[in-house]
Amino acid sequence: MEIVPHVSDDTLERFAMESLRGSESEPLEEHLLICPGCRERLKATDEFVTAMTSAAAKMQKGQRRKAKAILPSSAPAKSTAESNVAERNGHESE
């Protein structure tokens, strides 16, 4: 009985970004045919990559409103705390 390894998150992400070579994506595509679990993960990864790509494109155009909506709710608080600390440290070192 053959044991088929599941696809790693990294490989799924590269596949979703279409940065896998043909020889790398072939076993992955074969695995997806027999593994509904990895198909679901690919779907989620693909949606994430698409959201990140479109968010990055929108931010380059200066439209930040929609990019904020896709971030997890904990992210803004964390980045604010980090920037406060960085600001304070910057003043102390001067």
Ligand SMILES: [Zn+2]
């Ligand atoms: Zn799998």
